[in-house]
Amino acid sequence: MAHEGQNHPNDDGGRRLMHLGYMYWANGTHPAGWRYPGAEHDGAFEPDHIVRLARTAEAAKFDFFFFGDRLATGLNYELTNTSVLARFEPFTAASYLATRTKEIGIVVTANPTYYEPFNLARLVSSLDHVTHGRASWNIVTGADGRAAQNYSRSEHGDPDYRYDRADEFISIVRRLWDSWEDGAFIRDKKTGSFVDGDKIHSLNHVGKTFSVKGPLNVARAPQGHPVILHAGTSERSRNFGAGEADVIFAASATLEDGLAYANDMRRRARERGRPDGQIRILPGITPLIGKTREAARQIYDQLNALIILDDDVQFGGREPSYWSLDAKVGEIRGEAVGAGHRNLGALSQRVGIPLLHVGIDDLVDLERASAFNHAGSKLLAETERRTGRGIGQISWRDLLHTYIVGGHVVVGSADDIAGYFETWFKAEACDGFNVQSAYVYEQLDLFVELVVPELQRRGLFRTDYRGATLRDRFGLERPINHFAA
């Protein structure tokens, strides 16, 4: 995509600075976060709960506040993620937030599989107007296939169908955003001329899935094109993100994976003719912060103690043969570990050795640990990292907890967290992070009070906002209108 003027890969006089987003989860990311003493647990339908979080993030100069979304729900989310079970429609929540914040970007997730391009172009552009250029659209192809049943479809569609549709969709949306040139409005009371017809364009698009005549009925947005985010991990997702996204919401959870993913995305972006520095990679992360490292570890253990395991913690109510190692029923990929998988049988599948004769509170022994598969070794290393305990101190329950919590969690003091961020950032495994809280509000408050100043002290994060729009925060130029070019 063409841009006006030069690129600005760095934000601050040539110094590379980190970007921070805050991903909103009403009850935090930890599956039992809502049960933690003192944690918010009934704020999902109280808009000022969102304002409280967004203003905290804004005071700390975060780039954006992020609304994820899904288009279906079910009781499975009760155990895995109560924040997803029931929540506000994101454009509605974003519009409310727009009137109660001034600087912070607002990211709205919307899935093109279940929208029409005209409809979504209008929503995102309107949000950009009401926020004076702070809007962003996170394009996802849909994590919950049950959406089809809510949208009169026989099926969710395979990834190729959804990404083909997304490709055509975004090209239409961009042209709709351009269908009004800047300066299309004359509004001359004397002559009675309201608009310049030469600056308003039809698309006359007829494609594989969509036919859209245009023009849009919204003036060109303050940012021209609001900032585009994308989240996904597959080949098609990477290609889509490399071609279209300004910011990638990544799922990498180790430095090695993060670096490989970031290099891969930068290479793909270059292959599509995009100059370096045009694509920002922000992995999701849940920093679990305590006043000291020990305090943080205690919080992690306390949270985990609130996780509900299966009543039959040995086999989840199934025959032992169900969990035989070649049965391949352990993990539903990409989804949190829910009911029926919170037992030692499921864990045995994960780590690749039978656990028929161990007790949940027995300690993991070196002999069994040495026989773990790759996933099992990673799970053990992750448990050691989070708890600070080693073999001889870690129980099977601890391992099961790490398995259930999953994700990208870093437990420690503010100094530990800042050090972790710095390592990833300086290795260029990312351009910042999409920060999430294990529970609210305390964890965001601690991040803002303790971690942000430490990042600033290390010269890694801005101390004030610059520019007016979200594109400005990312050092991205306003796209040239391709009808005018």
Ligand SMILES: Cc1cc2nc3c(=O)[nH]c(=O)nc-3n(C[C@H](O)[C@H](O)[C@H](O)COP(=O)(O)O)c2cc1C
């Ligand atoms: C970090 C991350 C965040 C995501 N957030 C959402 C979301 O909020 N809503 C949604 O429907 N899908 C979300 N997705 C799912 C993607 O849209 C995509 O459907 C999923 O990853 C499977 O597609 P893929 O094979 O292309 O990666 C997310 C994916 C990742 C990796």
